[in-house]
Structure formats: C-alpha cells, structure tokens
Amino acid sequence: MATTPTPPSEAPPTVVLAKRGDILLKLGDANLPKVSLLVSSGALSTVSPVFEDMFNARFKEGQSLSSAAPREIELPDDDPLCMTILCKIIHLQIDDIPRQLDVINLANFAVLCDKYACINAVRPWSRIWVLELLPATHIPGYDKLLMISYVMDLPDEFFKVTQSLIRNRTFCVDMEVAAHGHDFIPKSVFVRLQKAQVLYQNQVVDTLEPRFGSSNGLTSTCPESSTIVKDYFSKLKDRGLWPTKAMVLTQYRDQLKSMPSLVTSKCHCSLWAFCKTAPTLKDTILQRMNTIIDSTQGICLDCVYQDNGKEGLKCRIKHGKEPF
Ligand SMILES: [Zn+2]
Numbered sequence: 520m521a522t523t524p525t526p527p528s529e530a531p532p533t534v535v536l537a538k539r540g541d542i543l544l545k546l547g548d549a550n551l552p553k554v555s556l557l558v559s560s561g562a563l564s565t566v567s568p569v570f571e572d573m574f575n576a577r578f579k580e581g582q583s584l585s586s587a588a589p590r591e592i593e594l595p596d597d598d599p600l601c602m603t604i605l606c607k608i609i610h611l612q613i614d615d616i617p618r619q620l621d622v623i624n625l626a627n628f629a630v631l632c633d634k635y636a637c638i639n640a641v642r643p644w645s646r647i648w649v650l651e652l653l654p655a656t657h658i659p660g661y662d663k664l665l666m667i668s669y670v671m672d673l674p675d676e677f678f679k680v681t682q683s684l685i686r687n688r689t690f691c692v693d694m695e696v697a698a699h700g701h702d703f704i705p706k707s708v709f710v711r712l713q714k715a716q717v718l719y720q721n722q723v724v725d726t727l728e729p730r731f732g733s734s735n736g737l738t739s740t741c742p743e744s745s746t747i748v749k750d751y752f753s754k755l756k757d758r759g760l761w762p763t764k765a766m767v768l769t770q771y772r773d774q775l776k777s778m779p780s781l782v783t784s785k786c787h788c789s790l791w792a793f794c795k796t797a798p799t800l801k802d803t804i805l806q807r808m809n810t811i812i813d814s815t816q817g818i819c820l821d822c823v824y825q826d827n828g829k830e831g832l833k834c835r836i837k838h839g840k841e842p843f
Pocket residue numbers: 741742743744786787788789790792794795
C-alpha cells in the first residue's frame with residue numbers, strides 16, 4: 520500500500536524550551552521526523568562554545584537576535600531525538616527526559632555532545648544512562664558503551680565497561696560495533712582488552728589442572744587416584760573444558776558448575792594423593808575461578824588519555840600497576 524506523503528505545508532511541531540527564545544532550531548531531514556525547537560541562544564552558548572561560535576558567525580552586527588522574531592537555523596545532520604534531549608537538558612526542562620536510553624541512541628547522543636563540545640553539561644545524565652545499561656552485557660551493541668564512556672569522559676563507567684568486556688568476551692571486542700562509525704577510541708585500548716582476556720583466561724584455565732601439593736597428582740601410584748583422574752578429564756571433556764580452549768571467563772565457571780561430581784570411593788592408601796582431594800576438587804576449582812573472575816581489573820580512562828597525549832591529568836580512579 521502506498522503511503523501518503525506529508526503535505527509540504529504542514530509545519531513540523533515546535534517544542535518550546537525557552538518562552539522568550541530567540542532561535543528556532545529546525546531538525547530532521549527527508550528521512551528523519553522533523554521538529555523545531557525554540558531555544559535561547561544564551562543558554563546554548565553558555566554550555567557550548569560551538570553554538571556560541573555558530574551564533575556569532577551567523578548573526579553579526581545589525582542582525583542581533585531577538586525573541587520577537589526568532590532566527591531559524593537548520594540542523595539537518597543532527598539526530599532530532601538526541602538534539603531535543605540535549606536542548607532540554609541545557610534549558611533544565613528535564614521532566615520528560617527519558618530515564619533510560621538505548622545504546623544506539625546513547626551512542627548518537629555521545630557523538631552529538633562531542634560535536635557541540637558540551638560533555639560536561641550532560642554528565643549526570645550520561646552517567647545514569649550508562650549505569651542503567653552496564654549490567655545488560657548481552658544486548659546488541661553493548662560494546663558501544665566503550666566509546667560512550669570514553670567520549671563522555673566517565674572514568675568509573677569506563678573502568679566498569681572494560682572490566683565487563685574482559686569478563687564477558689572472548690579475545691576480542693567488536694571494534695566496529697564499539698567504535699560506532701567514529702575513531703574516538705585509541706587502538707591501544709583494544710590491544711589491552713585482548714591482552715587482559717588472554718591473561719585471565721590463562722589463569723582460569725590453569726585452575727583446571729588438578730594440583731596436589733607440589734605435584735600435579737597425575738603421577739601418583741595410587742590406583743584409585745588414576746581412576747579418578749580419568750573420570751575427571753572425561754567429565755571436563757563432556758563439558759567442553761578439555762582440551763582447554765578460549766571461552767568467556769564466566770563460561771568456564773558455568774560449565775564446571777554443571778559438571779557432575781567425581782566418582783570417588785574411600786581410598787585407604789597411605790599416599791598423599793589425588794584420591795584425598797577428589798571429593799572437594801570441583802568446589803576448590805570453582806572457588807579459585809571465582810577469585811580470578813572477581814579480581815578482573817578494568818582500564819583507567821585517565822591513563823588512556825595520558826597515553827594518547829593529554830597532559831597533566833590525574834587518575835580519577837584509584838588503581839595500582841595495571842597488569843595488562
Ligand atoms: Zn589413594
């Protein structure tokens with residue numbers, strides 16, 4: 520069925536953000552819904568040097584701005600939804616600002632705020648939206664939180680996002696998704712994430728090797744022990760844990776959790792051998808895995824900024840020497 524085109528005479532709805540506004544921002548293009556925002560040039564100029572320059576350049580002497588006849592400015596390249604939210608925040612019209620923003624809109628919002636150099640003005644909101652999305656590690660586009668927290672200059676959230684990516688991804692973060700079409704994030708961040716994933720994966724895989732005091736328990740002469748060892752490796756194999764391969768950190772743990780207990784019978788040998796630890800082996804390994812997963816570090820945003828040429832910064836999160 521053919522759609523009826525909107526009559527050209529139909530004026531887009533105007534959202535009044537400043538009653539005595541002197542600028543009418545016209546948003547949207549042929550593909551995006553159109554909307555006009557009546558705003559105050561003073562409010563926008565206060566938080567955004569880009570808007571300030573724009574108004575100064577367009578309205579020179581003799582063309583002063585007035586609320587009697589607001590000047591129109593077309594911004595067809597800017598996302599109407601994001602620009603409306605941004606202008607509402609700037610004009611403190613916050614009653615109907617969404618409490619949640621999906622990751623695509625949030626990424627667009629971050630790009631817009633960077634373009635207009637007004638990251639500081641929106642920080643409390645960007646924090647709320649990022650924190651809301653942080654636990655949802657499996658939503659499509661989750662990796663964009665890396666770019667969002669980087670561009671929005673949120674050190675705690677950047678640490679948590681990187682920590683979550685290390686815990687919940689295998690080897691790589693989807694660079695294309697994360698970058699959202701822009702090259703804000705230095706390549707070194709992706710390299711470090713990959714290094715961290717390898718580091719923690721190796722540590723977790725290492726816990727699967729049955730240890731026994733200083734020896735690995737596999738060379739014991741106790742016959743019961745060698746039966747248990749065989750049983751252990753065959754159960755690991757059933758769960759895809761042996762031979763070891765790259766997996767998401769939490770997946771190693773979940774697979775081990777679902778592994779049936781080892782078959783053990785009381786062994787009366789006098790050896791300090793695998794038969795003695797087998798009954799508690801699974802729990803011991805789970806504990807070690809949890810300790811490693813809980814200790815996973817994230818990346819310090821300020822260290823990344825400094826590595827990429829920003830000088831005189833102090834780390835806003837406390838951290839020791841980063842292990843990757
Ligand atoms: Zn034994």
